[in-house]
Amino acid sequence: MSARPGTALITGASGGIGAVYADRLAKRGYDLVLVARDRARMEAVSDRLKGVGSKIEILVADLTKENDLSAVEARLGMGDISLLVNNAGMSLKGSLLENGGAEISKIIALNITAPARLAATAAKAFVKTGQGAVINISSVLALAPERYDGVYSGSKSFLLNLSQSMTAHYSGQGLYTQAVLPGATRTELWERSGKDIDSFPIEMGSEQEQCGIVR
Template sequence: MADGLGTALVTGASGGIGAVYADRLARRGYDLVLAARDRSKMEAISSRLKDTGTTIEVLAADLTRPEDLDAVETRLAAGDVSLLVNNAGMSLNGSLLENGPEEISRIIALNITAPARLAAAAAKAFVAKGHGAVVNIASVLALAPERYDGIYSGSKSFLLNLSQSMTAHYSDKGVYTQAVLPGATRTELWERSGKDVNSFPIEMLMEVEDLVDAALVGFDRREPVTIPPLPDEAPWKAMQQARMSMAPNLSRRAVAERYLSSQTESA
């Protein structure tokens, strides 16, 4: 390990965003724990990164299986991990109406339960030692629920919510949390969910290397939320300010007058 950065644990590390994170973090000087289902792909990544001189551990895990999720939580608690990249995720093949209980349970297990449990395990370890970072890979669809399947976008909204809450509660304890919101990115996710990534207009589709490099710029700047495709951050800031302006009035003893008026009219 070159610069005392510690170990980065990357989920969904066998390809796509996770594999590029593995490459970039290894070249920064992190040791790595790669966690995904496909051991052979992770071993190939490990072989390609030998020139970095980093130590790479491969942890075969299906995060929808309780025993595998337990194993990754245990690895996070070992004490040497300083960065968790919560990247593993999936999309449904088809709409809400075209999927059954098994498919819906699986996406919730992978996109919500697993990252929540791993973020909690990492945060506990990081608070105990006073430093550490969690990167949650969400999606711009967290901000646009009308545009896509609600379960997938809802799972990414959960990660954004979790990240912002962690920033509010644990940043003063030495834990940096970043939510990364990619737009359409060229990864295997599309094919696995029965979608043709090449059907996207070329101007909408970001290359995965560009996405991760931009996310790491946000990481270095300690941004709480990084949206690589967004040209101007002013709308995001305005939305955050509008959201915060509602806070004093979101919980009150009295019903808002705008609801009392309809009761009066009915009477």
């Protein structure tokens, strides 16, 4: 029997793409640390995976809050995590012109500050042991700023840039970094931001369950 691959910490694991990662990784033998704000929904994800054989831990955290983000950094730094999936993210409700400082700061905190800090914490731990992986969920919009508001697409460009830089600097030290650029995917992100997924061309779209995990 082959050894289990380790423990994956997934942010935004209470629904959408993050819950699909939880499902796929558990079925590949990973133990999981699920991170999001909604405990009940993470428990539902965990319940669906009963019988798969993975240990599943739930860590409730609002990644836009300093104390919660620090707690997730501390969990990552405990030394038993081998894979970080930086997935939690949001989109603005309305356009750049319709949002104020609080909303812009919040999306930057969730889409840029949190994944950058978690990637840095994971990278330090993984480089020390000479192995580990970081998956950053970017977006196809990182390459198409004209199609969306630039705060969201810019946050996704940031993750693509960060991933490329991490690969360039640390792949030789055992750190594998992957940027994932999903097309429009039918999840609650659209509803939460009051936008219509069907306004996107079909060739840019997919269903939540079609998210591939490539490695």
